[in-house]
Amino acid sequence: MQKIFWKDFDKYILTKRFVYLFVTNNSAHLVPIDALSKDEKLFLIQTIKSKIRKQTLGCLFYIVICFILFFVLVGVVQYLSVNLS
Known part of the structure; x- marks a missing residue:
C-alpha cells in the first residue's frame, strides 16, 4: 500500500461532481462529491484549501x-x- 501525503498534491480542481487532486499535470485522484455527507464535503474543501496551494x-x-x-x-x-x- 502506498501512502500519499497532502504535500504530494500539486493542485486541485473543485467541480459540482468531483474533487480532482493532482499529483502531476497528468495524474489526479478523483473524489466523488456525491459520496460525501454535507459535513464531510465542508471538511474536505476546507482541508484542501488549507493544505494544497492554488496554482497561480x-x-x-x-x-x-x-x-x-x-x-x-x-x-x-x-x-x-x-x-x-
Whole structure:
C-alpha cells in the first residue's frame, strides 16, 4: 500500500461532481462529491484549501516564457551564424 501525503498534491480542481487532486499535470485522484455527507464535503474543501496551494500561474504565462526563449534562441543562432561566417 502506498501512502500519499497532502504535500504530494500539486493542485486541485473543485467541480459540482468531483474533487480532482493532482499529483502531476497528468495524474489526479478523483473524489466523488456525491459520496460525501454535507459535513464531510465542508471538511474536505476546507482541508484542501488549507493544505494544497492554488496554482497561480496560468497557461498564458508558460506560452509567453516559451516565446521569449524561442526568440532568444533565434537571436543567438543568427548572431553565431553572422559572426562565424
